[in-house]
Amino acid sequence: MHIFYGKAALTDYLKSIKTSNFTIGFVPTMGALHQGHLSLMQQSMQENQATVVSIFVNPTQFNNPEDLAKYPRTIDEDIQKMTDLSPEIILYAPTVEDIYEGQTVSQSFDFDGLENQMEGKFRPGHFNGVxxxxxxxxxxxxxxxxxxxEKDFQQLQIVKKMVAKNDLKVNVIGCPIYREPNKLAMSSRNTLLSPKEKEEASIIYKTLIEANSKFQKNSAAAVTNWVQKSFENNPDFKLEYFQIADEATLLPCLRKNKNKNYRAFIAVFVNNIRLIDTISLN
Structure with a gap:
């Protein structure tokens, strides 16, 4: 497996293997790899001549220092998982210095308002870091x-907007959410849950499924009120937000429009571990 810790060595290697019509697939991660990450790599390997995976816990997208400090870091296990999947994967695992060159600050972006909803409301500066x-x-x-x-659907839309606004020559592909057997969305943070918490966290997906059913006959406001009351009755979970939004603009749904696609977004704390999920409502 090819492993690079510095951008200069990585770019030199990529230049050496490129030929005409050569395609490179890229899967950016923060490590603590799970089957969801591996499924992205598998799709990339099927669709490209080379696949690059990055592992970098990016400090500028954490507004909470405690969240950054406790984010799981499992580089040795991650390398083994990728090697088992394919020794042809190219890993880029840079240092903060290699990425930021002594200036560990975010650039300011205008994402046409996509950054002001949901995650943006509760994690100031997060999307500038992303x-x-x-x-x-x-x-x-x-x-x-x-x-x-697509678990980070808001992030996916923001990355697409950033690519378009900066005229970057990369095709951004959203991939289906990979779930645990109990339908909890796979996340690196799941490793921080106890077995009991992990099992009980299935309530998040169950709530989304029920919300989808209710949304077919009820208003977004009525469904949101039902979700909020459901979590008020469950003290082991703290609902940070639930929002039904237009998939394109991420603006809250105030009145249903049959010409728009809607999606439900949720963020829940389980013993101070923050989990997010989303499903299409169409």
């Missing part, structure tokens, strides 16, 4: 295609 690191990684790797899971 935009900064993804743009930097795209400039280093120069991928043909980049793969992102």
């Amino acid at each position: 935009g900064t690191i993804v743009k930097r990684l795209f400039e280093i790797v120069e991928p043909t295609n980049a793969y992102f899971g």
